[in-house]
Amino acid sequence: MKVQLLVSKWCPTCPQAETIWKEAAEKRPLDLEILDVGEKDGREVVSRLRIKTVPAVVIDGVLKTVGVQPLSEVLKLLGD
Numbered sequence: 001m002k003v004q005l006l007v008s009k010w011c012p013t014c015p016q017a018e019t020i021w022k023e024a025a026e027k028r029p030l031d032l033e034i035l036d037v038g039e040k041d042g043r044e045v046v047s048r049l050r051i052k053t054v055p056a057v058v059i060d061g062v063l064k065t066v067g068v069q070p071l072s073e074v075l076k077l078l079g080d
Helices: 014-027 040-049 071-078
Strands: 002-007 031-036 056-059 062-066
Touching: 002 014, 002 040, 014 031, 014 071, 031 040, 040 056, 056 071
Parallel strands: 002 031
Antiparallel strands: 002 056, 056 062
16 A cells, blocks of 8 residues: 655644554554645645645545544555
């Protein structure tokens, strides 16, 4: 499972989202990629999926959620 977390340097909640998703990656088998929307790779995903809010979570190429979720919700999103 490939998870892309889209963040921005100016986003006040993105560091919290990064912490939660990194913790989830320790508990579930996933390929976590953190992309800054100000950089080329991040801009490509944002453009392709028309994402307007960060943090945003893309799982296997599909936008799944935006904002910061508690770890319990993240783990549910990833499946048991």
